Amino acid sequence: xxxxxxxxxxxxxxxxxxxxxxxxxxxxxxxxxVDTEQVCCGQMHINSGYPELAEPLVDxxxxxxVNCDFIVAPSASCIxxxxxxxxxxxxVAKCLDLSEFLVDILKVTDVGATFNHRVTLHTTCHSxxxxxxxxxxxxxxxEVRGLDxxxxxxxxxCCGFGGTFSVKNSDVSGAMxxxxxxxxxxxSAEYVVSADNSCLMHIGGGLQKKGTLIEVIHLAEILASRx
Amino acid sequence: MSTAxxxxxxxxxxxxxxxxxxxxxRRYDPSLALSHAELLDLLEDRILDYKATxxxxxxxxxxxxxxxxxxxxxNVLIPAGLSTQWTMATVDFNFSSDQLDExxxxxxxxxxxxxxxxxxxxxxxxxxxxxxxISLVPDTHICIIREENVVGTVVEAIRRLNPKDHQTxxxxxxxxSDIELERVEGVHGPRNLHVILALx
Amino acid sequence: MGKGxxxxxxxxxxxxxxxxxxxxxxxxxxxxxxxxxxxxxxxVAEVKDWEALRQAGHDIKMAALADLSTHLARFxxxxxxxxxxxxxxxxxxxxxxxxTKIALDNKISExxxxxxxxxxxxxxxxxxxxxxxxxxxxxxxxxxxxxxDEHPSHILVPAIHKNRDQxxxxxxxEIPEAASTLTNSPTELAMTARTHLRKKFLSxxxxxxxxxxxxxxxxxxxxxxxxxxxxxxLTLPEILVSVVGIEKILPTWNDLEVFLQLLPxxxxxERMNPYTSFWTxxxxxGPTQRHVILLDNGRVQTLADEVGREALACIRCSACMNVCxxxxxxxxxxxxxxxPGPIGAIITPQLLGxxxxxxxxxxxxxxxxxxxxxxxxxxxxxxxxxxxxxxxRDNAGKLEKLAMRAAAKALGPQGLKILSTVTATLAxxxxxAPLQLLVRHIPxxxxxxxxxxxxxxxxxxxxxx
Numbered sequence: 001x002x003x004x005x006x007x008x009x010x011x012x013x014x015x016x017x018x019x020x021x022x023x024x025x026x027x028x029x030x031x032x033x034v035d036t037e038q039v040c041c042g043q044m045h046i047n048s049g050y051p052e053l054a055e056p057l058v059d060x061x062x063x064x065x066v067n068c069d070f071i072v073a074p075s076a077s078c079i080x081x082x083x084x085x086x087x088x089x090x091x092v093a094k095c096l097d098l099s100e101f102l103v104d105i106l107k108v109t110d111v112g113a114t115f116n117h118r119v120t121l122h123t124t125c126h127s128x129x130x131x132x133x134x135x136x137x138x139x140x141x142x143e144v145r146g147l148d149x150x151x152x153x154x155x156x157x158c159c160g161f162g163g164t165f166s167v168k169n170s171d172v173s174g175a176m177x178x179x180x181x182x183x184x185x186x187x188s189a190e191y192v193v194s195a196d197n198s199c200l201m202h203i204g205g206g207l208q209k210k211g212t213l214i215e216v217i218h219l220a221e222i223l224a225s226r227x
Numbered sequence: 228m229s230t231a232x233x234x235x236x237x238x239x240x241x242x243x244x245x246x247x248x249x250x251x252x253r254r255y256d257p258s259l260a261l262s263h264a265e266l267l268d269l270l271e272d273r274i275l276d277y278k279a280t281x282x283x284x285x286x287x288x289x290x291x292x293x294x295x296x297x298x299x300x301x302n303v304l305i306p307a308g309l310s311t312q313w314t315m316a317t318v319d320f321n322f323s324s325d326q327l328d329e330x331x332x333x334x335x336x337x338x339x340x341x342x343x344x345x346x347x348x349x350x351x352x353x354x355x356x357x358x359x360x361i362s363l364v365p366d367t368h369i370c371i372i373r374e375e376n377v378v379g380t381v382v383e384a385i386r387r388l389n390p391k392d393h394q395t396x397x398x399x400x401x402x403x404s405d406i407e408l409e410r411v412e413g414v415h416g417p418r419n420l421h422v423i424l425a426l427x
Numbered sequence: 428m429g430k431g432x433x434x435x436x437x438x439x440x441x442x443x444x445x446x447x448x449x450x451x452x453x454x455x456x457x458x459x460x461x462x463x464x465x466x467x468x469x470x471v472a473e474v475k476d477w478e479a480l481r482q483a484g485h486d487i488k489m490a491a492l493a494d495l496s497t498h499l500a501r502f503x504x505x506x507x508x509x510x511x512x513x514x515x516x517x518x519x520x521x522x523x524x525x526x527t528k529i530a531l532d533n534k535i536s537e538x539x540x541x542x543x544x545x546x547x548x549x550x551x552x553x554x555x556x557x558x559x560x561x562x563x564x565x566x567x568x569x570x571x572x573x574x575x576d577e578h579p580s581h582i583l584v585p586a587i588h589k590n591r592d593q594x595x596x597x598x599x600x601e602i603p604e605a606a607s608t609l610t611n612s613p614t615e616l617a618m619t620a621r622t623h624l625r626k627k628f629l630s631x632x633x634x635x636x637x638x639x640x641x642x643x644x645x646x647x648x649x650x651x652x653x654x655x656x657x658x659x660x661l662t663l664p665e666i667l668v669s670v671v672g673i674e675k676i677l678p679t680w681n682d683l684e685v686f687l688q689l690l691p692x693x694x695x696x697e698r699m700n701p702y703t704s705f706w707t708x709x710x711x712x713g714p715t716q717r718h719v720i721l722l723d724n725g726r727v728q729t730l731a732d733e734v735g736r737e738a739l740a741c742i743r744c745s746a747c748m749n750v751c752x753x754x755x756x757x758x759x760x761x762x763x764x765x766x767p768g769p770i771g772a773i774i775t776p777q778l779l780g781x782x783x784x785x786x787x788x789x790x791x792x793x794x795x796x797x798x799x800x801x802x803x804x805x806x807x808x809x810x811x812x813x814x815x816x817x818x819x820r821d822n823a824g825k826l827e828k829l830a831m832r833a834a835a836k837a838l839g840p841q842g843l844k845i846l847s848t849v850t851a852t853l854a855x856x857x858x859x860a861p862l863q864l865l866v867r868h869i870p871x872x873x874x875x876x877x878x879x880x881x882x883x884x885x886x887x888x889x890x891x892x
Binding site for chain 3: 172
């Protein structure tokens with residue numbers, strides 16, 4: 001079984017730690033990783049109403065990973081977007097979010113991680129309703145040693161990011177973020193975790209602007225952590 | 228210039244070009260796996276949930292007399308087709324809306340009951356169920372349903388009804404949720420609904 | 428509708444920004460939408476075959492659209508044979524003129540109305556007023572809206588933006604029968620409306636309604652309601668005119684077995700709504716003159732769009748707006764249309780045509796909650812994205828198009844390699860205080876930094892490769 005890690009553009013540009021964490025977890029579990037050239041999945045273009053600009057990018061993704069059995073990404077959102085290309089059934093069939101790959105393919109929930117912190121999970125909209133991860137992130141987090149998982153009130157409410165929505169409708173996005181932050185602050189968590197760095201960028205930026213010490217962290221980084 | 232009718236139909240045909248009439252996937256359940264007794268229990272539960280009353284009766288005339296006395300209902304209207312031996316009441320004589328408003332109660336038969344939803348169906352073609360206005364204007368509606376006319380689901384009900392019959396489906400007294408989505412029973416339709424299940 | 432309400436298309440973000448300042452509005456909306464969400468979830472969970480019903484509902488609607496002209500002609504024949512009169516209207520103007528003519532021919536100066544989105548869509552009340560015909564709304568929420576001289580902000584609960592105190596004050600001011608001792612109890616308020624409207628119902632000569640469903644094979648119309656004002660209007664007056672969008676057609680009576688399960692549970696969160704009326708032309712009591720107006724008003728052009736036409740399957744239940752996080756924050760008025768919320772964001776731009784409500788397809792985070800609850804499985808996010816592309820084609824700014832093209836290049840294989848080296852080098856400075864200050868002066872970045880800092884990047888300290 002050959003696996004290609006699809007880093008996603010946001011992680012390649014801004015959160016390489018998440019990509020390395022994904023590699024660490026897969027390495028630890030003995031997965032054969034194929035190195036591949038990275039490119040964007042085109043989601044931003046599709047969702048912003050420029051589907052024609054996304055097509056060459058999706059083509060490239062399909063070509064780059066042609067020799068892989070699975071395309072695993074630390075992003076439910078990008079995976080969800082890739083899986084919407086019904087006209088590319090082969091691509092769709094092998095796209096998996098990291099938590100899906102671990103739970104469904106490797107049948108592992110305990111990846112040998114330790115993370116001695118209080119953590120709350122933001123279940124992103126795309127992880128819930130597009131990629132349909134269900135409670136796989138929770139299953140993985142529950143097995144992490146030392147981790148105290150605190151329930152986030154209204155966890156499934158949208159954080160207000162929505163890609164270009166955050167700038168095109170910045171006031172509404174800000175109001176939604178305000179509510180999300182209030183819920184996060186009502187927990188005593190030290191970290192907000194999620195399966196997507198895009199929402200976390202928005203939430204993290206909001207937390208920093210508020211001057212709180214709560215940090216955001218991607219699920220992969222917790223799973224890679226040894227304490 | 229073409230008429231609106233021709234124009235619309237013509238443009239629809241152009242717009243739908245290439246649309247295929249797909250096969251409808253009807254894998255929903257037509258009925259419930261419940262016994263007759265369980266259906267009646269379910270109907271009762273659902274009707275009570277709407278804040279209507281529910282009485283099982285082997286003697287409908289007696290039950291009606293009790294309800295009329297209990298709620299102090301004096302001016303009672305019945306449709307022409309309803310057997311008058313049940314009660315002392317005025318038979319509908321095509322009264323005007325204002326005249327109907329003088330009655331404080333109407334008694335009618337019904338066509339069907341749906342257990343899952345607590346719905347009573349009036350078929351206005353049946354003289355015992357009356358025309359539409361009589362079960363609308365008076366503030367109390369006493370409705371008799373025969374136990375053999377209770378079905379489990381909406382699907383079963385629809386398949387037993389004739390669309391050409393004017394119908395009113397009634398699920399509890401009139402209600403509104405227009406203020407803060409809080410349900411309030413009783414607005415313009417009858418504020419009180421008493422359902423009598425006539426047992427054989 | 429889009430530009431209908433105010434005459435000028437005001438962008439969603441502008442109206443939303445105003446609405447967000449109203450904390451009372453947000454509190455009212457949050458309370459109401461969370462109540463209805465819970466109720467809906469409870470009664471939907473009871474139905475074991477819910478997913479099968481959704482699929483059937485979707486399929487029936489799409490099949491009906493595929494043969495729409497046949498079904499409409501069949502409906503017309505059946506309804507006419509039963510003694511009713513069928514009219515056709517291409518647009519609002521034609522529909523309003525037909526209704527006005529019926530009223531004038533019968534010397535009617537006041538009509539009672541059943542809550543109907545379609546008559547709101549064609550601005551019927553305003554049109555009738557020009558001919559000195561007053562239209563009296565009889566649904567409680569529509570009455571509240573009419574008394575307050577506002578527009579509905581929700582398709583099912585038009586006064587959802589108002590709380591009980593605001594309604595109480597309005598009634599005391601506007602309804603003669605309301606005592607000054609009236610409290611804010613919803614029961615008392617509803618009783619006040621009952622007393623106020625009772626005489627109107629008993630003396631009305633003409634009613635105007637919409638219809639939830641029109642059955643082609645039998646020429647039957649169906650109105651689903653709660654209060655009994657619908658039954659009053661459909662039964663007591665001598666003349667009834669029903670304005671029906673052409674997409675309300677169902678081929679067969681048996682199709683109702685699906686929709687009468689889907690609609691009440693999705694709409695008010697009830698197993699069944701209190702009253703559903705069915706009538707076919709003449710027979711029994713009820714109005715002696717029964718008219719139907721089959722209305723296009725942008726529906727045919729919507730049908731022509733291969734992706735967008737799915738929006739015509741909508742049964743107006745409002746479940747999508749009740750779960751929409753954007754709607755919950757902005758309320759319905761920000762959409763500046765009879766149809767707000769997610770479904771409004773895909774219906775309004777299509778009924779009006781490209782460019783007329785161009786900000787609405789963008790008024791969504793694409794969170795997908797609407798698609799999940801839609802009883803007829805309309806893929807709202809997919810249609811939103813599709814409509815964005817249509818609006819961009821004609822209306823996107825040059826700068827935005829340029830930026831998007833540049834981004835596509837930059838995020839391709841070569842671009843991404845170079846860019847990631849750049850960001851990795853700059854990583855320590857990206858979220859630094861001076862930069863945080865700087866971006867506050869750059870247009871797009873300013874929109875971001877109003878509510879968020881530039882987040883700290885998380886880079887691997889030493890690249891492994």
